[in-house]
Each structure stands twice: as C-alpha cells, then as structure tokens.
Amino acid sequence: MSYLMPVTGTDIWYYFICKRESWLMAHEIAPDQEDENVDLGRFIHEYRYSRGKKEIEAGHIKMDRLKKVNGELVVQEVKKSSTFIESARYQLLYYLDQLRQMGINARGELLFPEERKKERVDWTQESKQKLEEAVSDIRSIAKMPVPPEPKKITFCRKCAYREYCWAEG
C-alpha cells in the first residue's frame, strides 16, 4: 500500500516560488507568528485577493471563480499582483488539469484587478507534463529528512519563514 500525499493549488504555487518553502509547508513547520508583516495565512489571503469571497472546491482544489462565458467554462484566479506570475499560471493550470481528470474541460484566466491586467491560460500537454513533474517533485521534497538549503530570492522579503531561513545566529 502506498500513500500519495495530496497536493493542493497552494502547494503548486509555493513549489514554483521556493522548494525549501515546499518542504517547510509539507512538514507543517509553523512560520514566524510574531512578524505581522509576514503572517503566512494573511499573506496568502492578501495575495490571492479572495478575502470574504466564496471559493469553489473540487477534490483537493479550491478555485476563486468558475463561470460560463459563451458556453465555455472559465476558471478565474484573482491575484493581487503579477509579481509571481509563473507560480500563478501553474496553480491555475493545476486546477484546469484536475478538472480535466474529472471530465470537465475549462480554460483559465488570471485576473490582476489592481494592475488592470488579465491573462488567458490554456491547458496543454506540455503544461500537464510540467505539472506531473512538479507534483512528483513536491512529494519527493516532502520526504527529504532535511529541507533544501535556502536561496535568496525576491519572495524571501515577504516570506513567513524568513526568520527561520535567514536569522543570524
């Protein structure tokens, strides 16, 4: 019997930001609760721009919005900023892929209301392959006895684990 760790859209989002964070989250290492700027839960909500909005759940995924446009099903993910757009794309592609596995074909849209920007995202065979690699890698990272070494990236400044990664002795 082999257990496959469920992978959520948030896991995908973090994986494309930082592999170390992926490990820390899988191991439920509590982020720094005291730093009010970097509270993980709050940051996710602010970043997702979904406070107070209902999410749509299907299996392990929670989507911001699902609607029909000209007979086509569209999954919309609303983000506060496009800074981490690659992660946002893969998170949305993951939703599209999960829906396809349930027999539902949809396209995606990333919305950045504060930047008045919108990006269309379509499922492709290449994206599916990349997602499969990511899911397998997320599970492998979770099994590692210690986290990958920290690497300084733009996200570190906002990351709830920054004290954990970068505090001087």
Ligand code: SF4
């Ligand atoms: S502080 Fe930086 S290196 Fe550490 S988990 Fe966060 S993003 Fe990754």
